């Protein structure tokens with residue numbers, strides 16, 4: 001059996017130690033094809049029909065970073081890591097979701113939803129008239145979110161299998177997008193962020209939470225795993241067309257940024 005790269009494993013221990021239902025929606029506020037999207041979730045090839053954008057030639061900025069998630073033990077291992085109480089995101093998840101500014105009836109996406117830790121909190125905030133698209137590339141995580149939504153009786157979560165270079169979401173379908181510790185896992189950020197930009201309606205918001213990596217204070221494992229500091233992330237997201245709005249001073253180990261989609 002191939003072992004996970006040392007960096008990924010160390011991330012789990014070092015960073016995460018201090019660190020994936022289509023309950024399909026019969027929801028009038030959801031896009032007309034919300035249930036189609038639930039079907040897309042089980043048919044990855046079909047999601048391409050929402051991708052009219054021409055390809056951007058771009059090498060992976062972090063080859064293999066998501067490989068450990070796809071291993072046979074990926075769900076088991078990463079559920080323990082991502083949902084560990086030693087992780088700031090877990091301890092502060094209510095505050096994090098409160099600060100997003102979700103409102104009843106909103107159609108939003110949890111991009112890189114992982115095991116759905118924050119997805120369910122978001123679903124409670126947007127209520128029965130709203131929809132949360134839980135987007136991830138790892139089928140086992142998506143199944144976990146499905147199970148979680150079923151258990152919690154949340155019928156407003158639509159699971160979507162995204163792609164490495166595109167969300168698979170319908171253009172202009174979102175009121176808000178949220179990414180938590182996902183940006184540094186996006187291998188093709190230029191293409192992906194342009195796709196996310198297209199999925200958002202004009203005048204809406206992208207909320208991005210990601211790991212701090214202060215040089216000289218972060219462990220070598222974190223510096224290796226989290227490829228870029230906040231300043232670079234802001235620049236890259238602005239290059240995708242977003243406008244930086246504000247930083248929310250909420251977390252110690254992660255930064256919390258708000259961008260506008262003009």
Ligand SMILES: C[S@@+](CC[C@H](N)C(=O)[O-])C[C@H]1O[C@@H](n2cnc3c(N)ncnc32)[C@H](O)[C@@H]1O
Pocket residue numbers: 020066069082089111112113114115116117118135136137138141162163164165166179180181182185186187192
């Ligand atoms: C560190 S986990 C964070 C999970 C979750 N947001 C949380 O905070 O618990 C990063 C997630 O990003 C997902 N991911 C990586 N590339 C992606 C892509 N192109 N589209 C959607 N999700 C992606 C991974 O599968 C993984 O679930």
